[in-house]
Amino acid sequence: MKIPKLLQAVLVLIGVYLGFILVFDVLLDAVIPSSVLAMYMFFVAAGVFMVFTFEEDGTRELVAPIKALVEEPSRRLIRNIVFVVVPVLAGAGTYFQMVPSLDAPVELRSIHPAPPTAIKVYGKRVNLLKLENPYRKFEKEDPEKFKELVAGGAKVYIQNCQYCHGDKLDGKGPYAAGLNPTPLNFQDVGTIAQLQESYLFWRIATGGPGLPKEAAPWISSMPVWQNFLSEEEIWQVILFLYDYTGRRPRSWEHDG
Numbered sequence: 001m002k003i004p005k006l007l008q009a010v011l012v013l014i015g016v017y018l019g020f021i022l023v024f025d026v027l028l029d030a031v032i033p034s035s036v037l038a039m040y041m042f043f044v045a046a047g048v049f050m051v052f053t054f055e056e057d058g059t060r061e062l063v064a065p066i067k068a069l070v071e072e073p074s075r076r077l078i079r080n081i082v083f084v085v086v087p088v089l090a091g092a093g094t095y096f097q098m099v100p101s102l103d104a105p106v107e108l109r110s111i112h113p114a115p116p117t118a119i120k121v122y123g124k125r126v127n128l129l130k131l132e133n134p135y136r137k138f139e140k141e142d143p144e145k146f147k148e149l150v151a152g153g154a155k156v157y158i159q160n161c162q163y164c165h166g167d168k169l170d171g172k173g174p175y176a177a178g179l180n181p182t183p184l185n186f187q188d189v190g191t192i193a194q195l196q197e198s199y200l201f202w203r204i205a206t207g208g209p210g211l212p213k214e215a216a217p218w219i220s221s222m223p224v225w226q227n228f229l230s231e232e233e234i235w236q237v238i239l240f241l242y243d244y245t246g247r248r249p250r251s252w253e254h255d256g
């Protein structure tokens, strides 16, 4: 029995495709990017088409099944099925390729990655282990001054942060719904209450781009505030975050 030309061509293409996968994936243990594979297959298909249509008879034989499908009255049912199924499959394929995924990546993202020991902010190297909020001491020493500093922090917050983190610091700012990962809720026990002020300073000053690899692959929209705020403003806004939520920053001496 002779294999129809069209089927031959399809078999050659499938064979070459499997060959590529076999050689690269199994023998060389390398993955071919799908775009490169698509390019190879395009050239292979063009080559196969040229060989199979080299002679007029061959061309006729190649397109015969397609011609029959389109023209022969007896094939009407199959024709109608093919003409519905193929466009639907093509449409569905395109749709699923284009539709953006809103699911969290499979890898678990670390929300509070371990900070680096030293960071570079405001053009200088800072040791995070030793960094402290220079204003924290006024809480005991000069409560009046402390109140002013907190009020300064509140102003910084309302002007810069509430769009994302919310005017109640609950992570529900007007922009929050459009962001993934979502802005953090500072009222939650799982955020600033667990952290040291130096950690917050690091996160606020360097933002999403300052996150280490463990926090990937999600793209954080948290801005790099050292570009917009002074060091003093960052320390003040940190005072405000703790003051408003009634949480205590974690410290080295008495953890909790």
Ligand code: HEC
Binding pocket: 111, 112, 156, 157, 160, 161, 162, 163, 164, 165, 175, 179, 181, 182, 183, 184, 190, 191, 192, 195, 200, 203, 204, 207, 208, 211, 220, 221, 222, 223, 225, 237
């Ligand atoms: C454009 C939106 C946006 C703005 C504006 C913004 N943030 Fe964020 N922030 C985020 C997102 C999203 C996250 C969570 C992802 C991450 O950790 O980077 C985050 C995380 C944080 C964290 C880390 C908290 C934790 O538990 O690790 C702190 C602290 C923080 N923001 C403080 C601020 C402060 C202070 C401001 C204003 C000066 C601010 N943010 C403004 C989007 C924003």
